[in-house]
Amino acid sequence: MAALTIDPTEQPRMYQQTLLQDGLCDLLENDKFVDCVLKINDREFPCHRLVLAASSPFFKAMFLSDLEERKKREIILRDVNPDVMGMILRYLYTSDISLTEQNVQDIFMVANMYQIPSIFSVCVSYLQEKLVLGNCLAIFRLGLLLDCPRLTLTAREFICERYQLVVRDQDFLQLGPSELALIITSDALNVEREEQVFESLMDWVGHDQKSRVKDLSELLHCVRFRLIPVDYFNEKVERHQYLRFNQDLVKELELVKDAHRGRLPKPKRLSKDEAKGGDGSEEEEDDEEGYLPGILNNNPRFGMFELDLILMVSNTGTVAYDPVGNECFMASESTEIPKNHSSLVTDQNQIFVVGGLLYNDEDKDEPFKSYFLQFDPVSSEWLGMPSQPNPRCLFGLTEAENSIFVVGGKELKDGEHALNSVMIYDRQSFKWGESDPLPYEVYGHGTVSHKGLVYVIGGKSESKHA
Structure with missing residues (x-):
C-alpha cells in the first residue's frame, strides 16, 4: 500500500490520510459498505455517501436535506458525461487523475457543478501550466x-x-x-x-x-x-x-x-453609499480623493x-546588448537553436528563427522539417512554432503583409539542388503555405521587403541567371 512508503513519525498526517484513502479504495473495489449508486444514463457507479459528502458540499447538502435522494440508494445525475464522472470518482478514492487538453474543460465544469474543490484546484493548476497563445x-x-x-x-x-x-x-x-x-x-x-x-x-x-x-x-x-x-x-x-x-x-x-x-474636469467623488457602503460620514466623504x-x-x-535591445542568437544561448547602457546580459539560456539558421525581427518586434533539421519518424512521406521558433521575451524561452515544410539552407528570409517568406535556397537532400519555391507563414492563421515560385532557382542571396513587395538580390543559381 502507498502508506507504507511514508514514515508515520515524520509525516503522521500524510501517513494517516494515505492509509485512509487506501482503505476506502479497497472497500470500493471489494463492494464493501457501498450505500450509494450514481446512475448516469445506462452507467452505474457504486460509491460511499461518506466519501461524496466529505468531498463535495453539493452531495453533503443533498444527504442532509429532506430530498428523496437522502433515502434512495440510487441517485440519478443528468447532463453529465459518465466517463468524466468516472474519472472524478476515481480521483476521490485514489488522488489519481489523467488530465489532458481534451478532457480538462469537461472535468472542470463537472467539478464546478458538483462543488468538488479538490478537482477544481487540480484543473486550475493544470490549465495555468498549459497556457499558450492558442488557448489563453x-x-x-x-x-x-x-x-x-x-x-x-x-x-x-x-x-x-x-x-x-x-x-x-x-x-x-x-x-x-x-x-x-x-x-x-x-x-x-x-x-x-x-x-x-x-x-x-x-x-x-x-x-x-x-x-x-x-x-x-x-x-x-x-x-x-x-x-x-x-x-x-x-x-x-x-x-x-x-x-x-x-x-x-x-x-x-x-x-x-x-x-x-x-x-x-473637477474630479468626482464617490457617493456615500459607493464609498462607504452607506456607513460613511459626511466628514469622511469630504476627505475622499476624487x-x-x-x-x-x-x-x-x-x-x-x-528598452531597445540588440539580440545575438546562437546555439549556446541568446545574448542581449543594450546600446544605451553599453551592457550585455543573457536573454535566454536555451540551447535548442539550430546552428544553421536565419533570424528575423518583424515590424511588431517579434523575433523568429528558421532553419536546421527536425526529424519526425512518424511522417513517412516527409520525415525532415526545419525548426521554426519564436522568442518569448516574457519567459525568455524559444517557443516551438509549426515546423517549416521542405527543409532548406542558404535561403532568404523576410516579412511582408503579416506573413513570413522563406525564399529559395538549397534542399537538404541528396544532391542539394537549388530551389525556386517560396514558402509563406501566415501569422494570423498560424499555417504554412506556398506562393508562386521564383523565375529561377537561387541560393545564398539577400531578401528584403519594402512597402509590401519582396525583393531578391544577388545569390547563386545552378542555371547561372542570378
Whole structure:
C-alpha cells in the first residue's frame, strides 16, 4: 500500500490520510459498505455517501436535506458525461487523475457543478501550466464563466504580456464587451503605443458593428487617449466612422480635447453609499480623493517602459546588448537553436528563427522539417512554432503583409539542388503555405521587403541567371 512508503513519525498526517484513502479504495473495489449508486444514463457507479459528502458540499447538502435522494440508494445525475464522472470518482478514492487538453474543460465544469474543490484546484493548476497563445483567451473566458479569480487573473496576465500577438487571434474578436474591458483596462498591457489599444478596440467593434457600437460609450473609457499623440487623435480617433456621427461619443472625446488644452474636469467623488457602503460620514466623504473619468487616465502601460535591445542568437544561448547602457546580459539560456539558421525581427518586434533539421519518424512521406521558433521575451524561452515544410539552407528570409517568406535556397537532400519555391507563414492563421515560385532557382542571396513587395538580390543559381 502507498502508506507504507511514508514514515508515520515524520509525516503522521500524510501517513494517516494515505492509509485512509487506501482503505476506502479497497472497500470500493471489494463492494464493501457501498450505500450509494450514481446512475448516469445506462452507467452505474457504486460509491460511499461518506466519501461524496466529505468531498463535495453539493452531495453533503443533498444527504442532509429532506430530498428523496437522502433515502434512495440510487441517485440519478443528468447532463453529465459518465466517463468524466468516472474519472472524478476515481480521483476521490485514489488522488489519481489523467488530465489532458481534451478532457480538462469537461472535468472542470463537472467539478464546478458538483462543488468538488479538490478537482477544481487540480484543473486550475493544470490549465495555468498549459497556457499558450492558442488557448489563453478560452481559458480566460472559462475562468470568468466558472467564477475562478485565480485562473482568470493568470490568463489575463498572460494575455496582457502578449497582447500584440493575442489580438491577431480570431478568438479575440469573439470576446464579450465585459471580457474585453477586463483586458484593456489593465496597467500590465504590454503595448508600446496606446494607439494599438484603440485600433484593436475598433477591430473588435468592426467584427459585429451593429451590435457592438452601443458598447463604445463604456469601452472608450478603457483607452488612455491622453497617451495618444494629438495628431493621431485628431486624424484617426475623432474622424473614425464609429465615433464622429455619435454625439454622445463626440461629447466624451471633448473631455480629451479639453485635457490636451490643459483643462481637466473637477474630479468626482464617490457617493456615500459607493464609498462607504452607506456607513460613511459626511466628514469622511469630504476627505475622499476624487476620480477623473476613465477616458482621461494617463498612467503608462507596462510595455511603454521597454528598452531597445540588440539580440545575438546562437546555439549556446541568446545574448542581449543594450546600446544605451553599453551592457550585455543573457536573454535566454536555451540551447535548442539550430546552428544553421536565419533570424528575423518583424515590424511588431517579434523575433523568429528558421532553419536546421527536425526529424519526425512518424511522417513517412516527409520525415525532415526545419525548426521554426519564436522568442518569448516574457519567459525568455524559444517557443516551438509549426515546423517549416521542405527543409532548406542558404535561403532568404523576410516579412511582408503579416506573413513570413522563406525564399529559395538549397534542399537538404541528396544532391542539394537549388530551389525556386517560396514558402509563406501566415501569422494570423498560424499555417504554412506556398506562393508562386521564383523565375529561377537561387541560393545564398539577400531578401528584403519594402512597402509590401519582396525583393531578391544577388545569390547563386545552378542555371547561372542570378
